[in-house]
Amino acid sequence: MRLLRVLMVTNALLPLLRRSPSARIVNVSSGVGSLAHHTDPEHYMSGLPAAATDPVSKTALNQLTVQYAKELSKDGILVKADGRLLRRRGDDALVSQYLGPT
Numbered sequence: 001m002r003l004l005r006v007l008m009v010t011n012a013l014l015p016l017l018r019r020s021p022s023a024r025i026v027n028v029s030s031g032v033g034s035l036a037h038h039t040d041p042e043h044y045m046s047g048l049p050a051a052a053t054d055p056v057s058k059t060a061l062n063q064l065t066v067q068y069a070k071e072l073s074k075d076g077i078l079v080k081a082d083g084r085l086l087r088r089r090g091d092d093a094l095v096s097q098y099l100g101p102t
Contacts, residue, residue, distance in 0.1 A: 002057045002061070003057055003060045003061055003064060006027060006061060006064065007064065010025060010068065014072075017072075017075075017077055018075050018077070020077075023075075023076065023077040023078070024077070024078050024079075024080075025065075025068060025072070025077060025078070025079040025080070026079075026080050026081070026082055027061055027064070027065045027079075027080070027081045027082075028081075028082065028083070029058055029061050029062055029065070029081040029082065029083050030058055030083040031045065031083060032045070032054055032055050032058045033055060033057075033058025033059040033060075033061060033062045034059075034062075035059060038055065061081065062081055065079055065080070065081040
């Protein structure tokens with residue numbers, strides 16, 4: 001369901017984003033969505049109990065982000081995933097720095 005919401009909102013906003021001179025899409029993700037973390041025996045996440053919710057939805061979000069980035073780069077829209085935004089909610093300087101010009 002989380003992924004579907006991201007897809008629906010992003011697609012609904014694409015006409016406005018395409019008209020923006022510096023459009024950005026930043027999806028909030030985390031290392032929980034990393035296949036490498038979960039399959040590396042040296043990484044602490046590989047020892048976490050199996051879960052069919054958060055790790056799966058974050059992995060799907062990461063892949064959706066990659067696909068949007070590939071598709072929308074031709075329109076000049078920057079698409080990224082960033083877990084720092086989740087950990088430091090309210091840090092306006094970080095958000096401004098991240099969403100600023102590249």
